[in-house]
Amino acid sequence: MPRFFINKNNIIDNHIIINGGDALHIGRSLRMKIGDELTLCCDKIDYMTKILSISDNEICCEILSQSPICTEANIELTLYQAMPKSDKLEFIIQKAVELGVVKIVPVITSRCIARPDKKSFAKKRERLNKISLEAAKQSNRGIIPEVSDILDFKTAVTHLSEHDFSFVCYEKGGVPFSSVINPSDCKNKNIGLFIGSEGGFEESEIEVCDKTGVKIISMGKRILRCETAPISAVSIIMALSGNM
């Protein structure tokens, strides 16, 4: 059955209104009609619905039943990703969303080659959030993870330190994830994960992380590309916390 994400505001009593591009897509591309059934997802709940009325601009559905989504992890993992070159951020967002992160925060660190300012990134952000939406649909997520505004290093570390647990992956040292993550400690916790760009982190940046309480993690002796590291780290965190 086709499945779409909706806004909370569009749920009115026992009905859900769909408008914009999704309405057009459901009517025109999927050729759905009055009486057809649709799954609509909002905030970790799937609503099984039936179409009551349909036009290019608006579809009105009746809620038949609802069930909580079981695909969300029992941790809230936010990926702080230092800006990589070219289209690697798009790739990282797609994979991180499939693997279960709740938010992606792009960060400018000392060794980033790509250094967009907030204005030029704002334009890109819309596209990145569409990639997140598509990945969320494909992997059957219960939420659409947000790609946030770009942060500078200092602000990112402040945000990281506010998580229940936070980690930074460093190629020159640290402890393995397996020594700091287990299912019972992590349950219902929010976790921040910081991954470097192509050049990794400066030693001084790692010192700042360390002083702020962000745990330094080693991902072994093989050198990972900057787009491999986040996919690998998110997978490992999900597995070690009992979510994969």
Next chain:
Amino acid sequence: MPRFFINKNNIIDNHIIINGGDALHIGRSLRMKIGDELTLCCDKIDYMTKILSISDNEICCEILSQSPICTEANIELTLYQAMPKSDKLEFIIQKAVELGVVKIVPVITSRCIARPDKKSFAKKRERLNKISLEAAKQSNRGIIPEVSDILDFKTAVTHLSEHDFSFVCYEKGGVPFSSVINPSDCKNKNIGLFIGSEGGFEESEIEVCDKTGVKIISMGKRILRCETAPISAVSIIMALSGNM
């Protein structure tokens, strides 16, 4: 210091001969000269050498010292990958090599859309092995993982059953990796990992795996793309076995 892989045959007493494209590359592109130092890797050993003579066709190096490579995992993980569409296999090979597999075996399963015959795959294989070589250099591996001939499903399962441990990832059931992998049991073992193509596996294929002793693994409830699953699974196996 530049680092190249060499064949065992090219080590003669205290000297190493480099020829072919690497010789040209070292002389012309890197502009290295007599007396310059080079790291040459063969079979998990790094040889620190000094150039004695150099031409476009052949470079002769003297071995100054040697040290075992510390980037190899203490498990031998072979990835059996059902043929995906388009260039996804190239991507999977690059990432799997970075993450530490020792071999990649492409397999034709029931739901593969790409179904090259052995002849047409043989041409492609040369290119795939080059991707493995480049990824091995980039990630500082001690060996160049081989991309093997393509296998049919039945042969692949026979090979899988010959490993010390073997796993098949299935979206409709199974146990998590964390319940079957731990560092003490896995050390020095060879492990086979079977990942499906876009459509996943047929139930009948999973039954064959099960009967042959290949453990069925669930990677959680989120649906992973066929190129995400192998990267994620290899990462998790490496982490749980104490290799990341």
